[in-house]
Amino acid sequence: MASATSASRPCIEVAAGCLIDTQGRVLIAQRPIGKIAAGQWEFPGGKIEAGESAYEALRRELHEEIGIDIEAAQPLIRIVHDYSERRVRLDCWKVLRWRGEPAGREAQALAWVTPQTITDYPILAADAPIISALRLPSDYVFTPPRMTPASLLSALPRLPAAALLRLRFPELDDHDYATLAASVLPAAQALGLRVVLDRAPEMVARLGADAWHATDACLRDLDERPDVPLCLASTHGADGLRRARALGFDAAVLGSVSATLSHPGSAVLGLSEASRLTQAANLPVYWIGGLQRDQLASVQQHYAQGIAAIRAYWPA
Numbered sequence: 670m671a672s673a674t675s676a677s678r679p680c681i682e683v684a685a686g687c688l689i690d691t692q693g694r695v696l697i698a699q700r701p702i703g704k705i706a707a708g709q710w711e712f713p714g715g716k717i718e719a720g721e722s723a724y725e726a727l728r729r730e731l732h733e734e735i736g737i738d739i740e741a742a743q744p745l746i747r748i749v750h751d752y753s754e755r756r757v758r759l760d761c762w763k764v765l766r767w768r769g770e771p772a773g774r775e776a777q778a779l780a781w782v783t784p785q786t787i788t789d790y791p792i793l794a795a796d797a798p799i800i801s802a803l804r805l806p807s808d809y810v811f812t813p814p815r816m817t818p819a820s821l822l823s824a825l826p827r828l829p830a831a832a833l834l835r836l837r838f839p840e841l842d843d844h845d846y847a848t849l850a851a852s853v854l855p856a857a858q859a860l861g862l863r864v865v866l867d868r869a870p871e872m873v874a875r876l877g878a879d880a881w882h883a884t885d886a887c888l889r890d891l892d893e894r895p896d897v898p899l900c901l902a903s904t905h906g907a908d909g910l911r912r913a914r915a916l917g918f919d920a921a922v923l924g925s926v927s928a929t930l931s932h933p934g935s936a937v938l939g940l941s942e943a944s945r946l947t948q949a950a951n952l953p954v955y956w957i958g959g960l961q962r963d964q965l966a967s968v969q970q971h972y973a974q975g976i977a978a979i980r981a982y983w984p985a
């Protein structure tokens with residue numbers, strides 16, 4: 670008999686929570702003996718029962734498994750993953766406040782780890798995009814057109830802490846772009862910003878930048894993910910998102926979500942389509958296009974990683 674295709678195989682619906690403590694560490698748990706994938710590490714949570722919302726399941730599971738009551742949580746990312754013998758859909762939340770001290774109620778080991786060191790533990794394979802999401806900030810700042818290096822340097826301290834900063838400067842040739850990047854990098858990194866370059870990927874290592882950004886045209890032409898610490902890509906729909914995911918990119922930027930002054934006439938996805946695409950992307954997705962920083966919380970209700978923008982971050 671032919672085996673069921675992944676699309677026809679039933680999906681196990683799961684809610685999982687990433688508790689974040691005041692030092693930015695996240696709680697992981699070791700799956701106990703007797704459960705599927707015993708010994709591997711995961712984010713606490715479990716199966717969504719009939720009639721339950723993902724958030725209701727999360728509250729119940731975190732109470733049952735680690736004895737805490739959630740006080741504040743927000744959606745993080747949704748993932749579908751095919752293990753060879755089962756298919757899971759994870760509805761993943763960041764848990765920012767809770768009552769009680771987490772303790773393993775099913776004899777499972779617990780550990781508080783930083784997002785950087787989490788992969789020292791054998792984590793369930795489905796969780797790779799959750800780890801990417803935990804390692805990325807919610808702000809992705811693009812430099813505005815024709816900004817001078819001096820005004821960029823003086824504005825850096827006003828950017829959100831730990832933001833990604835993409836140096837755009839399309840008017841510069843590669844040589845001048847590299848010179849500008851080299852002059853901005855030390856100051857930006859000293860402030861905790863992560864600098865993203867969008868020219869040849871080899872420039873990232875040569876200058877000691879943090880990440881590479883592919884335009885959508887560039888993404889279409891790529892055969893493999895460049896060997897840089899972090900790869901992001903611009904996408905405008907399902908094809909680009911699928912490609913970014915297949916190439917192993919760490920995150921995508923999706924737009925335009927709303928009409929935007931900087932790209933008049935560009936196709937607008939609208940909120941519900943952006944939300945649908947984001948929740949099916951299987952990787953962290955920043956929204957771009959006509960968004961302001963005060964919309965961050967509502968954007969994240971749609972499981973977006975955060976906002977990418979030009980205007981939102983720079984005074985007019």
Ligand SMILES: Nc1nc2c([nH]c(=O)n2[C@@H]2O[C@H](COP(=O)(O)OP(=O)(O)OP(=O)(O)O)[C@@H](O)[C@H]2O)c(=O)[nH]1
Nearest residue numbers: 683685704705706711712713714715716757793795796
């Ligand atoms: N909780 C949790 N489950 C995950 C993660 N990643 C992942 O692939 N899963 C999968 O999602 C499913 C969760 O089921 P579970 O066994 O924890 O369910 P549960 O807590 O309701 O347990 P029970 O069925 O023994 O009562 C498993 O197939 C597990 O492998 C994760 O990070 N957290």
Ligand SMILES: [Mg+2]
Nearest residue numbers: 713714715716
């Ligand atoms: Mg569980």
